[in-house]
Amino acid sequence: MNNHFKVAVVGGGASGLFAAAGLVFRGFSGSDILVLERNDRVGKKLLATGNGQGNLTNVNMGKEFYHGNAEIISAFTEGLKDFDLKSRFYSLGVPLVSDEEGRVYPASKQAGAVLDALRGYLSKNGVNIVTGFRVEKIRKENGAFALFTENGVYYSDRAVLAFGGASGRGFGTDGSSYVLAESFGHKKTPLFPSLVQIKTETDRIRPLKGIKTDAIVTVSDGEKRIKTEKGDLLFTDYGVSGSAVFKASGYLAWLNDPYVIIGFLPDFSEKEIERIISDKMRLDFIEREEILSGLTNRIIGRTVYKYSSDKSPKSLAHALKNFKLKVTGNTGFNNAQVTKGGIDGKGINPETFESKYSDGLYIVGEALDVDGDCGGYNLTFAFYSGDKAAEDIIKKASKR
Numbered sequence: 001m002n003n004h005f006k007v008a009v010v011g012g013g014a015s016g017l018f019a020a021a022g023l024v025f026r027g028f029s030g031s032d033i034l035v036l037e038r039n040d041r042v043g044k045k046l047l048a049t050g051n052g053q054g055n056l057t058n059v060n061m062g063k064e065f066y067h068g069n070a071e072i073i074s075a076f077t078e079g080l081k082d083f084d085l086k087s088r089f090y091s092l093g094v095p096l097v098s099d100e101e102g103r104v105y106p107a108s109k110q111a112g113a114v115l116d117a118l119r120g121y122l123s124k125n126g127v128n129i130v131t132g133f134r135v136e137k138i139r140k141e142n143g144a145f146a147l148f149t150e151n152g153v154y155y156s157d158r159a160v161l162a163f164g165g166a167s168g169r170g171f172g173t174d175g176s177s178y179v180l181a182e183s184f185g186h187k188k189t190p191l192f193p194s195l196v197q198i199k200t201e202t203d204r205i206r207p208l209k210g211i212k213t214d215a216i217v218t219v220s221d222g223e224k225r226i227k228t229e230k231g232d233l234l235f236t237d238y239g240v241s242g243s244a245v246f247k248a249s250g251y252l253a254w255l256n257d258p259y260v261i262i263g264f265l266p267d268f269s270e271k272e273i274e275r276i277i278s279d280k281m282r283l284d285f286i287e288r289e290e291i292l293s294g295l296t297n298r299i300i301g302r303t304v305y306k307y308s309s310d311k312s313p314k315s316l317a318h319a320l321k322n323f324k325l326k327v328t329g330n331t332g333f334n335n336a337q338v339t340k341g342g343i344d345g346k347g348i349n350p351e352t353f354e355s356k357y358s359d360g361l362y363i364v365g366e367a368l369d370v371d372g373d374c375g376g377y378n379l380t381f382a383f384y385s386g387d388k389a390a391e392d393i394i395k396k397a398s399k400r
């Protein structure tokens with residue numbers, strides 16, 4: 001293999017594979033592209049997405065689902081109007097379907113189908129993929145990028161940094177690769193694990209361990225309510241988990257006085273619950289401590305009853321809708337699906353993802369200070385940014 005390429009992509013994840021595919025799609029020769037992936041194979045994380053089903057995007061898109069650099073998010077959500085992910089995947093042989101919540105998956109509901117298609121497309125078109133070696137350093141030498149690995153030095157005219165964030169060490173993303181961008185003068189914003197389990201005070205919830213229920217989860221900073229999410233909730237020995245918790249977790253970043261407020265019985269209003277409790281109180285065969293059983297899980301009912309200020313229908317209904325737990329942390333980057341924060345967007349052209357500090361250097365995907373909500377939003381940004389970098393590379397190459 002020749003060791004000088006027109007484009008080198010660092011990281012064979014969602015954004016890196018899409019950058020390489022975007023180049024080939026626009027007529028670039030695969031033999032001019034090199035993908036360097038530290039894992040023994042590309043796309044390991046992609047396989048795990050959406051519980052193995054691959055939640056690739058969402059029919060509901062907009063700025064409100066993203067956090068981080070406002071300029072990049074604005075340009076991206078505008079640009080999505082001309083980015084037809086559905087037909088792009090169709091042309092790769094992967095038709096997409098959406099569910100009632102707007103989440104979009106491959107029709108087979110197998111993330112593996114997406115990886116197979118991308119890998120097949122790249123290899124059929126002769127893209128060079130080198131796995132098992134981490135890019136340890138990059139610098140510019142005589143106008144080319146020199147990429148240092150344990151397998152030797154590779155050179156390229158342009159480089160796309162698609163090394164992901166700091167979450168999911170087992171997928172090759174341990175946060176050690178930000179230095180590659182920092183060595184060109186890029187700055188990193190503070191990092192925080194998002195889409196992650198939440199650690200809370202545990203005394204009151206000890207009896208609830210293992211109970212799963214539908215709930216509304218609100219994140220608050222003291223009394224100020226920040227974000228509310230609906231879904232399932234699981235009590236654990238460290239705090240709470242489940243889809244509603246995951247979705248709300250990123251909103252805890254950098255709060256001074258963080259709490260989660262659990263609203264049980266999402267399908268009932270507080271007033272309706274108060275009325276039901278009043279009616280139940282007239283039934284003299286029901287023990288007072290059991291008054292909430294039948295309405296909610298028995299152990300949840302007893303716990304809420306125990307900690308409710310007075311035992312009137314009004315207070316009990318309020319307690320069921322506002323079970324407040326002090327947050328003590330989260331289960332960390334290793335368990336998080338996404339990293340909040342990353343390479344500061346100020347150093348990036350928001351339209352092309354090219355570095356403002358080094359011509360021909362591109363930074364895409366989760367490596368950047370952009371993160372999305374749960375529901376396909378992170379992969380969408382990864383695919384889009386990888387593809388935009390490819391588009392710009394082609395545009396500039398044709399002008400030379």
Ligand SMILES: Cc1cc2nc3c(=O)[nH]c(=O)nc-3n(C[C@H](O)[C@H](O)[C@H](O)COP(=O)(O)OP(=O)(O)OC[C@H]3O[C@@H](n4cnc5c(N)ncnc54)[C@H](O)[C@@H]3O)c2cc1C
Nearest residue numbers: 011013014015038049050055135164172365366376378379
């Ligand atoms: C369990 C799980 C489930 C998820 N489910 C979903 C979902 O359903 N929908 C959704 O939208 N998002 C989901 N996400 C988030 C989504 O997968 C990521 O946001 C997305 O993959 C980011 O793409 P990326 O290309 O920027 O980074 P990644 O996909 O993380 O890829 C980065 C790649 O770079 C490689 N790498 C890093 N450093 C180097 C280096 N120095 N040299 C060589 N290679 C390097 C890594 O090994 C990795 O393969 C999930 C995440 C996890 C962990």
